[in-house]
Amino acid sequence: MAVSEIIGAAVGVLILIIVAYVVVGGTLTAAETVSNAQKDLTLRQEARIQTSLEITDKDKNGPVINISVTNTGTEVIRDFSHMVIFTHTNGDAAGYRHLTYGDTCGIEGTWCIPDPGIVPDTIHPKELDPGEKMWIFAVSPAGTTPDWCQVTTGNGVYASAYL
DSSP states (O other): OHHHHHHHHHHHHHHHHHHHHHHHHHHHHHHHHHHHHHHHHHHHHHHHHTOOEEEEEEEEETTEEEEEEEEOSSSOBOOGGGOEEEEEOTTOTTOEEEEEEOSSTTOTTEEEOOSSOEESOOSSTTSBOTTOEEEEEEEOOTTOOOSEEEEEOTTSOEEEEEO
């Protein structure tokens, strides 16, 4: 009988150790996940704070818009596929138009960077470094002549101007 009590106690202690190991492991994993998420959020906010744009030149010819954007911040802008341009035309029942990035210039509802689109482009080719100017060629949907546009980066920073 005494042996069965010792074996039962040993099994109970073993189960207690396993449960404690699982609980502590789960708590450490959750803490690491939360810590990494907070670190990523901080890095994104820091990049957003350091990003700044300014629309310096603008020209329109019907639905075609030519604007230049200068990077006045300290963050390199490189993710053009997540940048968008919003336009507005007075009297347009649709309201604001959303233009997405495209590699080919001249397609209705898109914007592109013509060659040479970024001046000067010596440090990081095909990326908008601080102090560089980027020319944007955008085509609004047919029948619209925009009077306002907004350039928005992938991290939410924007610049707008009347055309």
